[in-house]
Amino acid sequence: MLDVPSTYYHDFNPTLDDVRAAHERIRGKIVRTPLLRSERLDDRLGGTIWLKAETLQTTGSFKFRGALNRILQFDEVQRKNGIVAWSSGNHALALSYAASRQAVKATILMPQEAPKTKIDGARANGAVVRLYDKTKETREAIGAEIAATTGAVIVPPYDDPDIILGAGTVGLEIVEQAEEAGIKLDAVLACCSGGGLVAGTSVAVTGASPGTAVYSVEPADFDDMARSLASGKPQRNDPSALSICDALLVPTPGFYTLPVCSAHLAGGLSATDTEVIEAVRFAYSELKLVVEPGGAVALAAVLSGKLDVRNKNVAVILSGGNVDPDKFASYIA
């Protein structure tokens, strides 16, 4: 039993059917991303690795699923008042694009130091981007003020039931695709920041494929989910911690996500920045896929032996591929 304050949502107990309902809602509007294989990767690890390439999702990350699942449930007033949200990147890209597709106005708050690719992308998608200074302003305060004055709906990046269920469709498709390939998965590894992807995925996978273990994977110094699961109490990261995984720099698990993860995950893994760069490079040279650091952390975990995958079928989510060219060049050099 997780020992957390009452601010955490223990009464949010999503089921496989909830994820299936989200999938019905967004199916045909999202990419059913392929589950890829690489002989070279399998040879190296001695197991069978199934790569869920959410890098190939619309807007380059799994975030599009949750964003669309949320917006498609807006009523007329919400559609008219629009959205306000904050994000260092992938949620911004996904939400701004999903909003523009649904003719809903979006205002996105992004930290000044967010990757230029992501800031430019959100603007190109038609969103109003408001940059803020992390050291002087809090995004929650700016967002609340905009919501209060305009009636805009705040759409959080992960700590929201519909965002979690939308993200969980990744897990549902993984199980479907594994069945199509005639195999049963031993484990699924999901990149983890606030925990939306891994929470939703764990609901879908443990529901549809009992016995398949689901793990979160975080950057080494941002392993708040792993430590929270291990200790049974929510843990925070050291505020001075740094990582190249710009998409995964959340200080602590979400109020919605932690109880779900606690109920469904087999455990939490992590990978260092050095291991992540090796994974980005491997994805470039051997898989021919562009994966951003935060999207490569689960691959990094298997490449660096954090889980014994020998003679096992293991699915690894590549969660995003939005990375500035100069950074990418330095990783693959």
Place this chain on the structure above:
Amino acid sequence: MLDVPSTYYHDFNPTLDDVRAAHERIRGKIVRTPLLRSERLDDRLGGTIWLKAETLQTTGSFKFRGALNRILQFDEVQRKNGIVAWSSGNHALALSYAASRQAVKATILMPQEAPKTKIDGARANGAVVRLYDKTKETREAIGAEIAATTGAVIVPPYDDPDIILGAGTVGLEIVEQAEEAGIKLDAVLACCSGGGLVAGTSVAVTGASPGTAVYSVEPADFDDMARSLASGKPQRNDPSALSICDALLVPTPGFYTLPVCSAHLAGGLSATDTEVIEAVRFAYSELKLVVEPGGAVALAAVLSGKLDVRNKNVAVILSGGNVDPDKFASYIA
């Protein structure tokens, strides 16, 4: 009627069934690469583009299909004597890997200036790589000498029936996948050097989907196939021509490929190096795929408007993704 010397193989008239037989032979040993979509690409072009990502094929290019199709038909003596081949890269990678998987020895002749990625890759696959100086030696002479002294089988990169039929399985899968998606393709665009891919693809596509037009796409100053088709006579490229498409620098169409292409292609397109770089950059930023210049030439053709794709369903083959990191960094910068 093509007006070419008798050295060209007019009596090689492969059919859809021949490609199907090759597919039966290699199926399960190759990757059935996905046919990908991008809303962003469709929006930009006003058509529906289906990307056949052969970059995700084993060894990073379509070449693995032909190499495997050839080697799987070796008899015991051929298997024992091994292979000798020449290639600037992708054929070398594919053949060396296919050979090692089938426990056949391979000797590969590569020009000194071939991409380091490709030279290192062929060696890592267990091949003996012999570098040669293009200005002083001819690969055909070196290869013939090795074949004469060792009994090794010469496996050409494209001008060989089994290589062409193996490559043609790309086209067969494209039609299958289009049918699975419930659409009929208006056109298929294949990158073209010696013409193995486009010849095999044209046989499969025109056979399985009558009315679908197949086009070769070449680098602008290496458009020997396009000019040969247009003039009805084999054409050569200017020996001083240069292109960043290192995989597509063949001087003239093949003896086997030209008559097949003449019988089945709707025409030949081309793209400049500037247009190719734009396509490599687009694949990086919007598709999250690593595509080498020669593998991006067909995408470059549609992005630069060489074919009217508005309101059409058009398949574009991304034929390879083996590119040195420093070169790739310069293209996406």
